[in-house]
Amino acid sequence: MFALVLLSNSSRELDRIFTYKVPENLLETVKVGSRVIVPFGMGNNRIDGYVVALKESIDGNFRTKNIYQLLDDEVNLSTEQLEMIKYLKRTYLCTYYEALQVVIPPGTKLKKELYYVPAKKKIVKILKLNEAEVVEYVNKKKYVSEKEILEHLSNVDSKVLKKMVKNKWITEVPRFIRDANQLFRLVARRNFEHDEMEKILGKIPASYKSQRKVLEFFLENHSEEVSTLSQKLGVSRGVFDRLKELGIIEVERESKFRYPYEISEKNPAELELTKSQKSIVDDIMERWEIGDYQSLIKGITGSGKTYIYLELMKRFLILEKQSIILVPEIALTSQLVKKVMEYFGDQVAVLHSKLSIGERYDQFRGIMTGKYKIIIGARSGIFAPVSKLGLIVIDEEHESSYKSDSNPKYLTHDLARYLSKYHKGALVLGSATPSVESYYENIEGDGKLYKLTERFNNLELPETKIIDMRKELNSGNDGVFSRDLLKAMKDNLSKKEQTIIFINRKGYANFVSCKECGSVIKCPKCDIALVYHDYNNTGTCNYCDYRIHIPEICPTCESDNMSFVGLGTERVMNELKRLFPEARLERMDSVTTSKKNSVDEIVSKMENNEIDILVGTKMVAKGFNFENVTLVGVVAADMMLNFPDYKSSESTFQLITQVAGRAGRFGKKGMCILQTYEPDDYAIVTSKNHDYETFYKYEISMRRTFGYPPFKYIANILVISENDNGARNGISRIYNGLKKVVDSQNFVESIELYQPTPASIEKINNKYRWQVILKYSKLDQKKIRDIIKYVCISNRDKLIDDKKAYLSLDLNSISFL
Numbered sequence: 001m002f003a004l005v006l007l008s009n010s011s012r013e014l015d016r017i018f019t020y021k022v023p024e025n026l027l028e029t030v031k032v033g034s035r036v037i038v039p040f041g042m043g044n045n046r047i048d049g050y051v052v053a054l055k056e057s058i059d060g061n062f063r064t065k066n067i068y069q070l071l072d073d074e075v076n077l078s079t080e081q082l083e084m085i086k087y088l089k090r091t092y093l094c095t096y097y098e099a100l101q102v103v104i105p106p107g108t109k110l111k112k113e114l115y116y117v118p119a120k121k122k123i124v125k126i127l128k129l130n131e132a133e134v135v136e137y138v139n140k141k142k143y144v145s146e147k148e149i150l151e152h153l154s155n156v157d158s159k160v161l162k163k164m165v166k167n168k169w170i171t172e173v174p175r176f177i178r179d180a181n182q183l184f185r186l187v188a189r190r191n192f193e194h195d196e197m198e199k200i201l202g203k204i205p206a207s208y209k210s211q212r213k214v215l216e217f218f219l220e221n222h223s224e225e226v227s228t229l230s231q232k233l234g235v236s237r238g239v240f241d242r243l244k245e246l247g248i249i250e251v252e253r254e255s256k257f258r259y260p261y262e263i264s265e266k267n268p269a270e271l272e273l274t275k276s277q278k279s280i281v282d283d284i285m286e287r288w289e290i291g292d293y294q295s296l297i298k299g300i301t302g303s304g305k306t307y308i309y310l311e312l313m314k315r316f317l318i319l320e321k322q323s324i325i326l327v328p329e330i331a332l333t334s335q336l337v338k339k340v341m342e343y344f345g346d347q348v349a350v351l352h353s354k355l356s357i358g359e360r361y362d363q364f365r366g367i368m369t370g371k372y373k374i375i376i377g378a379r380s381g382i383f384a385p386v387s388k389l390g391l392i393v394i395d396e397e398h399e400s401s402y403k404s405d406s407n408p409k410y411l412t413h414d415l416a417r418y419l420s421k422y423h424k425g426a427l428v429l430g431s432a433t434p435s436v437e438s439y440y441e442n443i444e445g446d447g448k449l450y451k452l453t454e455r456f457n458n459l460e461l462p463e464t465k466i467i468d469m470r471k472e473l474n475s476g477n478d479g480v481f482s483r484d485l486l487k488a489m490k491d492n493l494s495k496k497e498q499t500i501i502f503i504n505r506k507g508y509a510n511f512v513s514c515k516e517c518g519s520v521i522k523c524p525k526c527d528i529a530l531v532y533h534d535y536n537n538t539g540t541c542n543y544c545d546y547r548i549h550i551p552e553i554c555p556t557c558e559s560d561n562m563s564f565v566g567l568g569t570e571r572v573m574n575e576l577k578r579l580f581p582e583a584r585l586e587r588m589d590s591v592t593t594s595k596k597n598s599v600d601e602i603v604s605k606m607e608n609n610e611i612d613i614l615v616g617t618k619m620v621a622k623g624f625n626f627e628n629v630t631l632v633g634v635v636a637a638d639m640m641l642n643f644p645d646y647k648s649s650e651s652t653f654q655l656i657t658q659v660a661g662r663a664g665r666f667g668k669k670g671m672c673i674l675q676t677y678e679p680d681d682y683a684i685v686t687s688k689n690h691d692y693e694t695f696y697k698y699e700i701s702m703r704r705t706f707g708y709p710p711f712k713y714i715a716n717i718l719v720i721s722e723n724d725n726g727a728r729n730g731i732s733r734i735y736n737g738l739k740k741v742v743d744s745q746n747f748v749e750s751i752e753l754y755q756p757t758p759a760s761i762e763k764i765n766n767k768y769r770w771q772v773i774l775k776y777s778k779l780d781q782k783k784i785r786d787i788i789k790y791v792c793i794s795n796r797d798k799l800i801d802d803k804k805a806y807l808s809l810d811l812n813s814i815s816f817l
Contacts, residue, residue: 001027003067004053005038006085006096008110015095017052021064029070030054033077037069037176044165046174048110050077050100071176077104078368078385080422087418093789093809094408102408103383107361110176114146116161117171130155131164138170179357182365185256186226188240188249190218200248210235214243226251257371258362259346271311271343277304280450281311287448288426294417296397296442297430299452300690301661302459305430306336309393310343312428313374317344321390321425322367325376326412328399328622330354331599335625336395337376344374351377351384354596379404382415389423392416396623397429397438398654400814409810413438432661433654433692436699437710455665462632462663462670464688468679480567480575485633485673489613493583497668498606498628499613500620502659503572503635506589508534510566512550516559521550527763532564533591534574544765572635573615580613588616621659627666632659637676637684644760645816646708649683653695656687707752709814712775715784716816717792718759718808719800724768726802731756731770733799737791738772749777751784760817767806773816785811 001022007014020038022030030036032051040047046068058064077085081103088099118139127135133153138144149156165172190197201215213233217224226240243249273281284295299305313323327336330352341348349363349372366372368385375384379402382392394402394416402412413429420427429438442449455461467482477483492499511529513520520529523541530539532550539550553560564571569589576585586592586602593599599619605611606626614620640652656674664670676684686695704711717734721727735756742753752775759769776784791799792809800807 005049092408105364183256189223294447302455303452304456316390323391505568507531507568508570509564514554515561517557519556716813721805730800
């Protein structure tokens with residue numbers, strides 16, 4: 001028997017499947033998906049990998065090595081996960097290793113520790129003193145770790161041990177240990193039903209108080225963890241052992257799951273859906289039954305999309321199916337997570353990076369074993385190892401965080417469609433402001449569009465007012481806030497109602513420049529200005545985290561006329577402190593929410609009316625439901641409009657509409673004030689009216705004219721190098737290689753291949769970035785993938801001289817930034 005093994009190694013040279021022989025002692029236990037340790041390369045080197053296939057025989061006459069060890073691991077790869085790895089490699093042209101890393105659960109990464117045992121043969125050579133000490137120590141211990149030897153023998157290092165292994169004076173035995181350890185618990189269970197237990201209790205003497213306490217507990221209960229019951233009843237572990245010897249109870253070792261959340265004890269209210277909500281749920285279920293899986297729910301802010309998700313989860317749970325609910329960021333959607341856990345309790349797994357490695361490992365383990373039926377996660381939650389998938393929900397589906405920015409550069413929607421077809425499960429996208437691509441697909445292609453046009457309980461959308469900041473400036477107001485917004489904030493404070501102020505920039509100022517010579521203080525490692533933070537007088541790079549104290553004197557011309565340009569959350573906060581010294585203010589951005597639970601603390605304060613004005617970046621637009629928020633102020637509504645990206649208008653519309661929707665969600669009248677220097681732009685005007693359909697008509701017309709998604713796909717090929725010429729020359733050769741092949745092919749529709757250019761940010765962390773962009777039709781998708789694979793992967797080493805250069809392939813780019 002032979003095993004085809006995918007090695008857990010990042011080297012591009014090893015990006016293929018290797019063949020190993022299955023030794024006789026493992027023939028019955030090695031399965032497809034098993035995790036194994038195999039010999040690789042010279043000497044005693046060992047590496048872990050996964051069995052992707054088993055064969056009775058192999059073609060050719062070549063020598064194969066035996067599998068060294070089968071890991072007794074609960075977390076092996078399922079057939080579904082192996083198919084996902086193949087799909088990722090095929091679709092995104094990543095390596096097997098890159099695909100494997102996103103699929104395997106956290107906590108399963110192996111650390112190799114070296115142990116030593118005595119040599120099999122007698123040593124005849126005269127050894128040096130330190131070598132003799134090692135032999136004596138290993139012979140005495142029989143099995144000892146490298147760490148222990150180095151701690152006890154001061155004149156020995158790793159080089160000495162390697163030499164001794166090579167000369168066969170000691171034998172090296174590698175041991176592989178997971179990042180996360182599996183926990184176990186002892187559980188006691190009664191062996192008899194209530195009536196029989198009562199008879200047994202009657203025979204236990206009154207003096208045996210501890211035994212009687214335990215038996216009295218088991219009259220009404222079937223099982224309990226030994227440590228919990230021991231502490232609760234005040235009895236020793238020996239009592240359980242004695243009752244086990246008597247055959248009254250059974251004590252067994254069970255796997256224990258770390259669960260990082262508190263389960264609500266109260267029963268949630270029954271879901272009461274509106275007529276339109278129930279109609280959507282019923283239709284989705286009916287279409288699912290006949291194999292029509294994809295849906296988009298476009299519901300205005302506050303229309304109750306969450307209740308539709310909850311009802312769908314409930315129905316699939318009845319059918320014994322699992323559900324995956326994806327959100328842009330777990331920390332910023334805590335209210336949704338809380339609501340789901342309220343309804344489904346300990347059947348819910350929540351996956352996010354703030355959990356400990358052991359907690360994340362146990363969440364995945366629980367999903368694999370079927371313990372958890374509902375999985376909530378951010379983007380990576382799509383890789384949850386479900387076996388009975390019935391439903392995938394992508395909430396706030398328009399968010400850019402659903403696109404991976406590292407290999408494999410997948411779009412979560414694509415993987416959700418793949419899994420939906422694979423498992424025959426329903427896929428539901430939801431948003432008040434759907435991406436143009438999703439909206440187009442669900443009205444022109446696959447899927448069905450549902451609309452929720454009214455807020456829950458018939459509440460009104462907030463009234464939105466546009467303030468032309470050019471007129472404010474001309475009338476003498478050069479401050480951060482317009483007169484209308486200042487008055488509205490004063491009124492809100494007097495009514496004891498809450499306000500959210502949105503500015504999509506952190507820090508005090510966007511950059512620092514000299515008024516005399518015009519020079520800007522930039523990051524020396526990146527092609528970008530430093531963001532100024534007033535609280536510690538530092539300039540910070542948002543890409544590499546470089547920091548300096550901002551000088552009072554210009555480093556270029558030595559002028560002291562320095563200027564702080566632009567607005568950020570910190571400056572807005574300082575202005576509010578000056579204007580409203582009595583108000584309770586809070587800031588929500590990546591600086592103030594870097595600590596664990598900091599977002600939850602701010603949300604709790606808002607819910608308890610302990611904050612009057614909350615200032616924040618786009619974090620404050622993420623689906624929060626605050627009862628007393630009646631005013632939203634958007635300080636610079638046009639900030640994103642002029643970004644060099646085809647999605648800039650869409651992003652502006654989405655952010656304004658989403659943040660405006662935080663106001664007036666619980667009966668009180670809401671108001672949103674937009675401050676802008678471009679009041680006539682269609683993204684601003686349509687967001688004022690919450691008019692997605694009109695915005696879509698403008699936007700889809702522009703995309704059709706200029707050939708942007710959904711009409712054309714965009715591939716972005718980047719060469720990144722520490723040497724500017726290395727990156728430039730590499731991308732030029734790739735462009736020439738692509739052009740040669742493209743010109744020789746017959747495409748269904750025309751392909752646009754653009755000349756090499758520096759990336760929008762030319763240098764990040766001392767690495768230069770040059771790019772080639774292609775636009776191509778959906779019909780040419782497979783052919784383009786094959787061409788990029790041939791030029792950029794098969795011929796990479798011929799085209800890129802710089803051996804340290806990194807090649808980045810994004811075959812479905814959603815941004816030029």
